[in-house]
Amino acid sequence: MYSRLQDGSFIIAGFVARDAEQKTTQNGKNYTIWSVAVGRKGQGDQVQTIWTSCKAWDKAAKIAAGIRKGDTVLCIGRTETNDYNGKTYKNLVCEYVSVMGRGASACEVPPNASQRAA
Numbered sequence: 001m002y003s004r005l006q007d008g009s010f011i012i013a014g015f016v017a018r019d020a021e022q023k024t025t026q027n028g029k030n031y032t033i034w035s036v037a038v039g040r041k042g043q044g045d046q047v048q049t050i051w052t053s054c055k056a057w058d059k060a061a062k063i064a065a066g067i068r069k070g071d072t073v074l075c076i077g078r079t080e081t082n083d084y085n086g087k088t089y090k091n092l093v094c095e096y097v098s099v100m101g102r103g104a105s106a107c108e109v110p111p112n113a114s115q116r117a118a
Contacts, residue, residue: 002038002052005076010092012052013074014038020067031057032064033091036073055080056094064097074098 002012013036020034032055039050054075056064067073077094 009076009078009095011074011076012036012038012054012092014052014072016067016069016071016073018069020064022061022065029057030061031055032061032067034064034067034073036075052092053089054092054094056097060094060097063099064094067097067099072100074100 001014002010004010015037016034017037018035020032022030022032024030033053035051035053037049038052040047041050042048054064054077056077074096075092075094075098076096077092080091080093082089082091
């Protein structure tokens, strides 16, 4: 599932097909990446899964590092595009991550959360 919010950010929910990966930039900043199945498109034998690539920094990255294959996650963030070898890639840069797969939940409350709820 995915939806665009009024402030331009997106909310997605779905399952994770592989463990999240922690990485470090050349400047020593930590981040975590993972992919979420957010839906399906097509009919019959032509059904394909829609995947969203996610990235989190700082505190949200620490939470996302616990994401494992089979988990269900809820993420809120903004899209970021990168060009590489002539192809454009979109990522969801997550401000909020909730891991719901193993009965435990971990959250990073986004800034301005009270404004989003309104």
